[in-house]
Amino acid sequence: MAGRTRTAGIDWAAEAHEVCISEEGEVTQRFSVSHDERGIEALASRLAKLGIARVAIERPDGILVERLLAAGLQVLAIHPNQVKAARARFAIAHGKSDRFDAYVLAELARTDAHRFRVLVPDGEETKALKALTRAREDLVGVRVELANQLRAQLAAFWPGALIFAALDSPISLAFIKRYPSPADAQGLGAGRMAAFLKRNSYSGRTEPAELVARLNAAPKGTAGKAEREARRAVVLGLLCALGPIVTEIAALDTQIRERLAAHPDAAIFRSLFRDPKTALSPATLIAELGDCRERYPTEAAMAADAGMSPVALESGKLRVATFRRACDKRLRVALARLADSTRHWHPWAGEVYRRARARGQDHPHAIRTLGRAWIRVLWRCWQNREPYDPARHGNFNRLQTAGG
Numbered sequence: 001m002a003g004r005t006r007t008a009g010i011d012w013a014a015e016a017h018e019v020c021i022s023e024e025g026e027v028t029q030r031f032s033v034s035h036d037e038r039g040i041e042a043l044a045s046r047l048a049k050l051g052i053a054r055v056a057i058e059r060p061d062g063i064l065v066e067r068l069l070a071a072g073l074q075v076l077a078i079h080p081n082q083v084k085a086a087r088a089r090f091a092i093a094h095g096k097s098d099r100f101d102a103y104v105l106a107e108l109a110r111t112d113a114h115r116f117r118v119l120v121p122d123g124e125e126t127k128a129l130k131a132l133t134r135a136r137e138d139l140v141g142v143r144v145e146l147a148n149q150l151r152a153q154l155a156a157f158w159p160g161a162l163i164f165a166a167l168d169s170p171i172s173l174a175f176i177k178r179y180p181s182p183a184d185a186q187g188l189g190a191g192r193m194a195a196f197l198k199r200n201s202y203s204g205r206t207e208p209a210e211l212v213a214r215l216n217a218a219p220k221g222t223a224g225k226a227e228r229e230a231r232r233a234v235v236l237g238l239l240c241a242l243g244p245i246v247t248e249i250a251a252l253d254t255q256i257r258e259r260l261a262a263h264p265d266a267a268i269f270r271s272l273f274r275d276p277k278t279a280l281s282p283a284t285l286i287a288e289l290g291d292c293r294e295r296y297p298t299e300a301a302m303a304a305d306a307g308m309s310p311v312a313l314e315s316g317k318l319r320v321a322t323f324r325r326a327c328d329k330r331l332r333v334a335l336a337r338l339a340d341s342t343r344h345w346h347p348w349a350g351e352v353y354r355r356a357r358a359r360g361q362d363h364p365h366a367i368r369t370l371g372r373a374w375i376r377v378l379w380r381c382w383q384n385r386e387p388y389d390p391a392r393h394g395n396f397n398r399l400q401t402a403g404g
Contacts, residue, residue, distance in 0.1 A: 004023050004024050005023070005024060005053050005110060006021060006022070006023050006028075006050060006051060006052050006053055007021070007022050007052065007053055007054050007055070007056070007106050007107075007109035007110040007113075008020065008021050008022070008047055008052045008054070008055045008056070008106055008109070009022070009055075009056045009057075009101070009102040009103060009104065009105025009106030009107070009108070009109060010043075010055060010056070010057045010064075010102060010105065011058070011098045011099070011101040011102040011105065012057055012058055012059055012062075012064065013035070013098065014035060015034065015035055016032050016033065016034050016035060016039075017032065017033050017035060017039075017043070017064065018030075018032050018098040018099050018101070018102040019031050019032065019033060019043065019102055020099065020102035020103045020105070020106045021047075021050065021052070021106065022103070022106040022107060022109075022110055024110070025107065025110065027103060027106075030099060030102070035064070040063065040064055040067050041067075043064075043068075044067050044068055044070070044071040044073070045071070047068070047071070047073055048071045048072060048073065052073060053074065053109075054073075054074045054075075054076055054109040054110075054113055055068055055073050055074065055075050055076065055109065056075075056076045056078050056105035056106065056108055056109035056116070057075060057076070057077065057078070057105065058077075058078055058079070058080050058083060058101075058105070059077060060077035060119060065077075065119065066121070069119060069121050074118055075118070075119045076108075076109055076113060076116040076117070076118060076119070077116070077117065077119055078105060078108060078116055079326075081326070082108075083101060083104055083105060083108070086104055086107075086108055086112075087100070087101075087104055089104075089107075090103065090104055090107060117295065120290075120291075120292040120294070120295065122290045122291045122292070123291050125259065125262060125263045125264070126263070126286060126287060126290055126291050128259050129256065129259050129260065129263065129283050129286055129287040130287035130288075132252055132255055132256050132259060132283070132287075133256060133280070133283050133284045133287045133330075134287070134330070135252060136249060136252040136253070136256065136280075137330065139245055139248060139249050139252065140249060142245055143168055143242065143245045143246060143249060146168075146238055146241055146242040146245065147167050147168045147242060149238055150167060150176070150235065150238040150239070150242060151167055153231055153234050153235050153238065154176070154235065156221070156223070156231065157181070157182075157221040157223040157227065157228060157231045158180075158181055158182050158221060158231070158235075159218040159219055159221070160182065160185065160214075160215040160216070160218035161175065161176050161179060161180075161185075161215075162218070163175070163211050163214040163215050163218075164204075164211075165204075168242060168246055170200070170246070171197070171200055171202050171204070173239060173242065173243055173246065174196075174200045175196070175200075176235065176239060177236070177239050177243075178196065180232050180235045180236050180239070181228055181231070181232040181235070182220070182221070182228070183228065184232075185215065188212065188215070189212060190208045190209040190212050191208075193208040193209075193211055193212050194208040197211075253279070253280070256279050256280060256283045257277075257279040259283070260279050260282060260283045260286070263283075263286060265286050265291075265382075265385070266282065266286070267387045268381050268382060268385065268386065268387050268388070269281075269282035269283075269285050269286055270282045270387075271381075271387035271388040271389075272338060272342070272374070272377075272378065272381075272388050273338070273341065273342075274341070274342075274345050274346075281334055281337050281338060281341075284330060284331075284333075284334040285331070285334045285335070285338070285378075287330075288328055288330050288331040288334060289302075289331065289382065293382065293383055296379065298379075299375055299376050299379035299380070302375050302378075302379050303372050303375045304324065304327070305327055305328050305331065306327060306328060306331045306332050306335050306371070306375065307324045307325075307327030307328070307329070307331070307332035307368070308324075308332065308335060308368050308371040308372040308375055309324060309372055310322060310323065310324055311323070311324050332371075335371040335374065335375065335378075336367050336368070336371055338371070338374055339353075339367045339368075339370040339371040339374055340367055342370075342374070343367075343370060346396075347396070347399060347400070348393065348395055348396040348399050349370055349373075349374070351399055352369065352370045352373050353366050353367070353369075353370045356369040356370065373395075377393060
């Protein structure tokens with residue numbers, strides 16, 4: 001019937017997706033499609049031919065979402081927690097099924113579309129940065145886990161190997177590989193240490209004699225021969241796993257710098273950092289914010305998504321502000337990194353942080369306060385597509401005028 005709105009809800013799964021099509025609240029079709037090329041192609045084509053106004057799904061990315069967008073469909077990404085909260089509107093019993101969730105999604109697309117953000121695909125350069133920065137984040141997590149395991153093994157029988165500041169630095173890994181147990185380091189003196197450091201292009205400022213002194217000062221383990229051999233094998237195995245991870249992270253850093261240089265928004269975000277060569281934080285900010293300026297119509301919306309603004313709880317006489325947990329964690333980390341770095345060199349940022357601490361806020365809270373202040377600046381620069389200019393920063397200029 002002409003004028004009737006058709007909406008669709010898709011309950012996403014790894015192997016098959018449940019689909020519900022609703023027309024003005026009346027279910028007209030239910031079906032399932034497999035998560036393969038044939039199923040996805042058939043689904044996108046079928047929804048387009050039916051003239052579906054909106055499609056609701058519980059994830060904002062992935063091949064299925066990209067194919068729906070490519071078919072010209074309007075896609076709403078609805079958080080699973082929002083779907084869970086809405087189930088009670090459509091059923092008395094507390095049951096749950098994939099078919100029912102697809103129906104709930106279709107109804108939310110019909111009745112509450114104004115409450116959810118319509119997905120707008122990012123450009124290719126932004127997608128590339130997102131893939132690289134998120135892959136690097138995952139690899140850093142693996143690196144930290146492997147490094148902690150390696151440190152625990154060395155602390156148990158060979159703490160003398162922990163003589164460098166960073167366990168997963170190239171020079172530290174090379175040293176442990178060459179001397180994986182106390183027996184391998186017998187007779188190691190300042191001369192042999194100097195030769196080792198030269199072979200591995202050590203650029204640190206610690207003298208070989210000082211490194212040897214650290215090694216000799218470390219406590220000696222009491223492990224027997226069998227245990228030492230076993231732990232030596234474990235150490236070498238962990239090194240084999242950790243080394244390639246460290247190398248790949250370095251390779252990703254290079255790719256991120258190259259991709260960032262080619263991104264049209266690079267100048268905007270790099271201008272917020274003291275070192276113009278900074279790449280990781282600006283790239284992460286670009287990747288998480290995306291290209292679509294309409295995604296954050298106000299700076300308050302950006303602050304909420306970045307977890308830099310609190311959640312208000314008000315009931316009767318109770319009025320408190322609590323930590324915002326539901327947010328883009330990666331965006332929050334990137335903004336916190338911006339705030340933490342600028343408080344050391346930017347006069348205005350340092351003053352905002354100092355005042356926050358003077359009010360009794362701990363370091364993480366003060367960083368969020370400063371991050372919230374930076375969002376006002378960042379949002380305006382991002383919307384206007386202009387780099388940060390201190391001469392146009394009102395609060396900074398007022399601080400300078402006051403002699404701060």
